[in-house]
Amino acid sequence: xxxxxxxxxxxxxxxxxxxxxxxxxxxxxxxxxxxxxxxxxxxxxxxxxxxxxxxxxxxxxxxxxxxxxxxxxxxxxxxxx
Numbered sequence: 001x002x003x004x005x006x007x008x009x010x011x012x013x014x015x016x017x018x019x020x021x022x023x024x025x026x027x028x029x030x031x032x033x034x035x036x037x038x039x040x041x042x043x044x045x046x047x048x049x050x051x052x053x054x055x056x057x058x059x060x061x062x063x064x065x066x067x068x069x070x071x072x073x074x075x076x077x078x079x080x081x
Contacts, residue, residue, distance in 0.1 A: 019037035020036075021035070021036055022034070022035040
């Protein structure tokens with residue numbers, strides 16, 4: 001019977017270290033900024049939250065009474081001095 005070999009087991013990947021990385025340099029080859037996958041997820045979550053707020057705000061604005069000026073239909077009273 002063969003001995004147990006732990007190197008043949010399927011390995012689990014650590015997804016926190018995997019992914020993509022974008023480094024942006026200027027013309028003088030100086031590093032300007034670094035974008036990681038977590039930045040993209042944060043941006044997408046912010047866009048989703050902003051869309052949710054916009055939809056809720058739009059629905060609340062449509063349900064509120066109109067605040068536009070409507071002229072009075074009764075004639076003004078006469079002032080007597």
